[in-house]
Amino acid sequence: MRRRIPLALKLGVAFVVLIMLAVTLVYLLTTQSIMRQFDQYRRTSRENSASEIAALLTAYRDREGGWVGVAERVLYQHIVVPLGVQSLEGSVAIFQVPLVLFDRDGRVIAATDLTWLNSHESDENQRRWATEEDLSQGIPLVVNEQREGTLLVREVTDLSRSEQAFLSTVTRSALLGGGIAIGVALVLSFLLIAQILSPLRVLTRATERIAEGDLSEEIRLKSRDELGQLGSSFTHMVEGLRRSETLRRTMTADIAHELRTPVTIIQGTLEAILDGIYDASNETIAPIYEETLHLGSLIDDLRDLALAEAGELRLTKEATDVGELVRQVSESAGASVDQSPTVRVDVDGGIPPVSLDPKRFRQVLANLLSNALIYTPADGEICVRVRRMDGSIELSVSDTGPGISEKDLPHLFERFYRGDPARGRTGGSGLGLAIVRQWVEAHGGAIRAENRKGGGARFVLRIPMS
Numbered sequence: 001m002r003r004r005i006p007l008a009l010k011l012g013v014a015f016v017v018l019i020m021l022a023v024t025l026v027y028l029l030t031t032q033s034i035m036r037q038f039d040q041y042r043r044t045s046r047e048n049s050a051s052e053i054a055a056l057l058t059a060y061r062d063r064e065g066g067w068v069g070v071a072e073r074v075l076y077q078h079i080v081v082p083l084g085v086q087s088l089e090g091s092v093a094i095f096q097v098p099l100v101l102f103d104r105d106g107r108v109i110a111a112t113d114l115t116w117l118n119s120h121e122s123d124e125n126q127r128r129w130a131t132e133e134d135l136s137q138g139i140p141l142v143v144n145e146q147r148e149g150t151l152l153v154r155e156v157t158d159l160s161r162s163e164q165a166f167l168s169t170v171t172r173s174a175l176l177g178g179g180i181a182i183g184v185a186l187v188l189s190f191l192l193i194a195q196i197l198s199p200l201r202v203l204t205r206a207t208e209r210i211a212e213g214d215l216s217e218e219i220r221l222k223s224r225d226e227l228g229q230l231g232s233s234f235t236h237m238v239e240g241l242r243r244s245e246t247l248r249r250t251m252t253a254d255i256a257h258e259l260r261t262p263v264t265i266i267q268g269t270l271e272a273i274l275d276g277i278y279d280a281s282n283e284t285i286a287p288i289y290e291e292t293l294h295l296g297s298l299i300d301d302l303r304d305l306a307l308a309e310a311g312e313l314r315l316t317k318e319a320t321d322v323g324e325l326v327r328q329v330s331e332s333a334g335a336s337v338d339q340s341p342t343v344r345v346d347v348d349g350g351i352p353p354v355s356l357d358p359k360r361f362r363q364v365l366a367n368l369l370s371n372a373l374i375y376t377p378a379d380g381e382i383c384v385r386v387r388r389m390d391g392s393i394e395l396s397v398s399d400t401g402p403g404i405s406e407k408d409l410p411h412l413f414e415r416f417y418r419g420d421p422a423r424g425r426t427g428g429s430g431l432g433l434a435i436v437r438q439w440v441e442a443h444g445g446a447i448r449a450e451n452r453k454g455g456g457a458r459f460v461l462r463i464p465m466s
Helices: 005-064 070-075 114-119 132-137 162-211 226-274 282-309 320-336 357-375 432-442
Strands: 075-081 086-093 099-103 108-111 139-142 146-153 317-318 342-347 354-356 381-389 392-400 447-450 455-462
Touching: 005 070, 005 099, 005 139, 005 146, 005 162, 070 075, 070 099, 070 108, 086 282, 099 132, 132 146, 162 226, 226 282, 282 432, 317 357, 320 342, 320 357, 320 381, 354 357, 357 381, 357 392, 357 432, 357 455, 432 447, 432 455
Parallel strands: 342 381
Antiparallel strands: 075 086, 099 108, 099 146, 139 146, 317 354, 381 392, 392 455, 447 455
């Protein structure tokens, strides 16, 4: 058996990994951006310093007419360090950038770039000279439209202490910010995980209780997101299960009652015949035969319902004149009842033959007319109308009886449903309308029940013509 990994652990690991990756990526991108900006700042600062030094050197050359003393007066500063009765004299570079000053011929006049000097060593009797690359990279010093020299300012590769301290501070700040971001993100992640798992735990416990047969559980989730919608759907499902369970128990009781009545009559009559109370005559056997017919009809109805709900009801379809079939069934139904109400048939012209099972359709219409005849007074009227609408045949059966209670309309086609006594079951198996719906749906159609504005009930069914 594979070990079950809790969802909280999966979500926690996923959030931690994502947070670490996101913070690491942000840290790397931030540090790289800062380094690029810092390098750009150093480069700009060096260029600005080079421009300022070039301006000073050009002004000195213009003022003095030569480069004599330029190092001592422009590039270096003379300092004296007292050491008791003696002193130490020297000079330091004024500009903290490595530079080399060439004259118009490319000879070195002054330099603070020790790296360049060490790479251009020459004999003592020879002065250092600039290369073509040095002259091309340097800044020309122009006096009176004549190039009197070249200033080469080289880039500093090593960082100063202040620059190193700045970058170290930036790195520590980025790490500190990343750590704070990780902490806040983890806290928010744990809160989010708890918010996600809380309704799931409620649904899990409710599902376990429902699996044990307890349908009294009510799910109340305060979430207004998909989890809240799931809770509402779960609640609707539980309500549906409750209705189904109630319907199942009621249907079981109704079936038992419907079966018990004919069985009890058959058993009682047979016992009376066996005990000699009744003679085995046609008069005593006839009720037994009628009850067996009723019992057989009930069993057939239940079987047809089961087949229809399982999608295994077989229909023998053929091209049928719906108008003629409706007239025949209406005439038979009206003639079968003494003092029956008026049955009026209204069939639109031009309705072509429809492919359907005439036997099943005849039973559908007979059931609807039978109900209408039961609840319509003798001075009332039943109207059967057939018309063509949008590629389908619409058949309606309306009466002038007491109508149907609004609370009974949604359940009218359920098995053995008992509603308003005014339209309650007065005979038969109690499965008539349930069978009607199944057979109409087996033809690809639909049926509904409604109340007429002028009083009475109306059943409307549609069957596609194709």
